[in-house]
Amino acid sequence: MDLILFDVDGTLVDSRAFIVGAMTATFHDAGLPAPPRDDILGIVGLSLPLAIAALTTPAQQPLVDGLVEGYKTHYQRLRVEMQDGEPLYQGAVEAIEALARRDDVLLGIATGKSMRGLDHILATHGLRHHFVTLNTADNAPSKPHPAMVFNALRETGVEAGRTVLIGDSSYDMQMARAAGIRGIGVSWGFQPAQALxxxxxxxxxxxxxxxxxxxAALLGWPQAIVEKTP
Structure with a gap:
C-alpha cells in the first residue's frame, strides 16, 4: 500500500488572494506597514503563529498573538465575501479522483492550516471522503517538523519508503526529507521551482x-492500473 500526502495552500487550492488580503488588513489594523506580497506568500506552509512571527520585526514580536487573531477574523470575512471559497487548481479534482480509484493507494493531507480551515475547503469542494488521514497545525508542530508525516504513517500503517508528499514550498520538501519520505514539488504554487x-x-x-x-516513476507502479471497483 502507498500513501500520497497533499499540502493544501498553493498545492490543491489557490488561496493567495485570501492570504495576502487577510494579512495586509491585519497589519493595517495594528497600525503596521503590510509586508510585501512575496514575503507573505513565502511563509505559507508554516503554522500561523510562526508565519506571522516571521513577518514581524523583533520589536513587533509582542504583537504576534493579536495579529494571529486578527488574521483569523479577516480570513473568515473574506470567505464570506468570496462565497465560492478558495478555488482548486485546474486538474486537482481529476488527479485526486484518479488516485482514489486505485486499490493500492491511500490519500492524506499535511497542511499548516487549522482543522477548521481544512474542513471548510474539503467540504466546499466535496473532497473529504477521499482522504483517510488529516494532519494540520492543530495536531502537530509546524512544518518543516516531520510530525505531520509521522502521524500519517502511524494512522495508516504505510511505510515511509512507500509514502510521497506533494507540495509547493520548501517547508514541504524539508518536512519530507526529515521524515524519510520523498517529495514531489509543484511549480504552480507560492514558491519558485528552484527552491523546491x-x-x-x-x-x-x-x-x-x-x-x-x-x-509511478518514484514508487515503481506498473503501467496497468488496478482500480477499485465502482
Missing part, C-alpha cells in the same frame, strides 16, 4: 496531469 529542487524535491511537476506518472 534545492530542498530535495525528487521531481517538480508543472501540471496535475503529470502527477500520476511522477508517482
Amino acid at each position: 529542487h534545492d530542498d530535495g524535491a525528487a521531481v517538480v511537476i508543472d501540471r496535475f496531469a503529470e502527477l500520476e506518472d511522477a508517482l
Whole structure:
C-alpha cells in the first residue's frame, strides 16, 4: 500500500488572494506597514503563529498573538465575501479522483492550516471522503517538523519508503526529507521551482496531469492500473 500526502495552500487550492488580503488588513489594523506580497506568500506552509512571527520585526514580536487573531477574523470575512471559497487548481479534482480509484493507494493531507480551515475547503469542494488521514497545525508542530508525516504513517500503517508528499514550498520538501519520505514539488504554487529542487524535491511537476506518472516513476507502479471497483 502507498500513501500520497497533499499540502493544501498553493498545492490543491489557490488561496493567495485570501492570504495576502487577510494579512495586509491585519497589519493595517495594528497600525503596521503590510509586508510585501512575496514575503507573505513565502511563509505559507508554516503554522500561523510562526508565519506571522516571521513577518514581524523583533520589536513587533509582542504583537504576534493579536495579529494571529486578527488574521483569523479577516480570513473568515473574506470567505464570506468570496462565497465560492478558495478555488482548486485546474486538474486537482481529476488527479485526486484518479488516485482514489486505485486499490493500492491511500490519500492524506499535511497542511499548516487549522482543522477548521481544512474542513471548510474539503467540504466546499466535496473532497473529504477521499482522504483517510488529516494532519494540520492543530495536531502537530509546524512544518518543516516531520510530525505531520509521522502521524500519517502511524494512522495508516504505510511505510515511509512507500509514502510521497506533494507540495509547493520548501517547508514541504524539508518536512519530507526529515521524515524519510520523498517529495514531489509543484511549480504552480507560492514558491519558485528552484527552491523546491534545492530542498530535495525528487521531481517538480508543472501540471496535475503529470502527477500520476511522477508517482509511478518514484514508487515503481506498473503501467496497468488496478482500480477499485465502482
